[in-house]
Amino acid sequence: MKFTIHRDHFVQSVQHVSKAISPRTTIPALTGIKIVASDEGVTLTGSDSDISIEAFIPKEDEELQLVEIIEEGSIVLQARFFADIVKKLPENTIEITVSDNYLTTLKSGSSEFNLNGLDPEEYPRLPEIEENNIFKVPTDLLKNIIRQTVFAVSTVETRPILTGVHWTLEDGLLACTATDSHRLAMRHAKVETNSGELEFSNVVIPGKSLNELNKILDEKDEWVEIIVTDNQILFKGKNILFFSRLLDGNYPATKNMIPTHSKTSVTLDTKKLTQAIERALLLSRDGKNNVVNLKAMESGEMEITSVTPEVGKVTEELDTINYTGEELRISFNGKNIIDALKVIDSTEVTIDFTGAMSPFVMKPTEHDNMLHLFSPVRTY
Template sequence: MKFTIQRDQFVQSVQHVSKAISSRTTIPVLTGIKIEASYDGVTLTGSDSDISIESFIPKEIDDQELVTIEQEGSIVLNAKFFAEIVKKLPEDTLEIMVTDQFLTRLTSGDSVFNLNGLDPAEYPRLPEIEEDNVFKMPKDLLKSLIRQTAFAVSTAETRPILTGIHWAIDDGILTCTATDSHRLAMRHAKVETNSEELAFSNVVIPGKSLSELSKIIDDTDELIDIIVTDNQILFKSTNLLFFSRLLDGNYPATKNMIPNHSKTSVKLESKYLLAAIERGLLLSREGKNNVVNVKTIENKELEITSVTPEVGKVTEKVHTLDYSGEELRISFNGKNLIDALKVIESTEITIDFTGAMSPFVMKPADRDHMLHLFSPVRTY
């Protein structure tokens, strides 16, 4: 194998596929990036047991030549060293040549690296997916869906299914749900389907997979194809394939958790509530005590307090834009509310409370495409 390639384009592809490579793998060939040169261009692949990423660099784009192929072939090179080397090479182009015994030479200007490669025949083949269940959405919408739900997944391996984000499609509407059993984030979005009958109800994608995907797709309105099978999901865009395994098991029936009535309803400006809770938690020690207490006072105001016995107490007053229902007294994890307020993208929010020890719902005041559910905390 021998080819010359534009370094910037190559570095970007190397960084993309590196996100799928785990240093903890027990399979030596999976510590490497597979590089395959054909007369169409160069394909890079990275994989672990959960994620596989394939990035293709075509021979030319818009009449600009990116790759010159002198000899087709393939090699697997250690991802950790290779990624660092290509990033720091001195020239705009680099040449890669594989000789006997998988010895690989990288040349850029006056820099020459000789690397020991691995046999590409040992590299596992990417899954072949039947493209029956396909739907599309803009990349920027997909990034938003991930950002607005992934923060709420569980990090505890005791219930592996909760480390994923549940996706369901019905009537062209995709619903994404994440919960760690103390909070829940739900987001709806309209998507383009290849069939009006396309529907599924129990697709659970690891939160880690979606977070890595979000890092490598552009924030544009270009459409991305999404293909779902029984145990895999494929995200397919121009010159990029991103495979993820799906989690086994049944996701909890989260729709049953969401109350359909309220005893107290308040409307607030989200930035003021966010700032008040952030100040309320300034005295709490990280990870020890994030409890915030809220009660109604006169003039339809909310009083937010947080107490850390060995440090002190903070009290905040927040004006409501609208208030209806019973007087309120409730305690909850303030950090969970902060996480949700940071992704809600609405200047005004409504919160519906159903009692001091019942879950409560927060939504944007102007749209119904998203909701957040929180469990209260018992403080007595």
């Protein structure tokens, strides 16, 4: 195998596929990046069995020659060294040659590296996915969906199913839900399907997979094709394939958890509420559950307090934009509220309370495609 390649494109693709590689794998080939040079261009693959990423660099892109294939072939190179080497090579072009016994030479300007490669035949094959049921999402929307849900997944492995985001598709509406049993984030979005009958109800994607996908998705105005099977999901972008295994098990029925009525409803300025809770948390940072107390008064004012006996007390007064219902006192995890406020794309939020010890709902006022649910905290 022998080819020359544009360094910047190569570095970016190497960084993308490296995100799927785990140093803890028991399969030696999976500690490396598989490189295949063919007549169309160069394909790079990284995998840890749970996530697999394939990046393709075409011979030409917008009339710029990126790759010159001198001899087709394939090799697996140790990711740990290879990624650092290509990043630091001096010139815009890299020449890669594989000789006998998988010995690989990288040349760029005055630099030359000789690396011991691995047999590409030992590299596990990527999952074969039948592309019958496809739906499409614009890249920027997919990035938003991930950002607005994945933060709420559980980081504790005691209930593995809660470490993922639950996706359902019905009548062209994608519903994405994440919960760690103390808070819940839900996001809806209209998507394009290749078949009006495409539906699924129990697809749970690991939060780790979605975080890695979000890092490699480009902000460009392009579509991502998504294909779901029984145990895999495939995201197809321009010159990138991202495979992830799905989590086994049934996701809890979250629809029943969301209250349909409220005793007290308040509308607040998102930025002012965020800043008030952030200040309240300054004194409870060392506490385990970041408890913030809220008192909603019929006068239309809200009082936010936080008390840490050995440190002190903070009191914030906040004007509401709209207030209906009874007076209320409630305590909650302030950090969870901040996490949600950071992803709500709305200048105002409405919070509906059903009682001092019942879960409450927070929604943006400018659209109805998301909601957040929180459990209160007992303070006595």
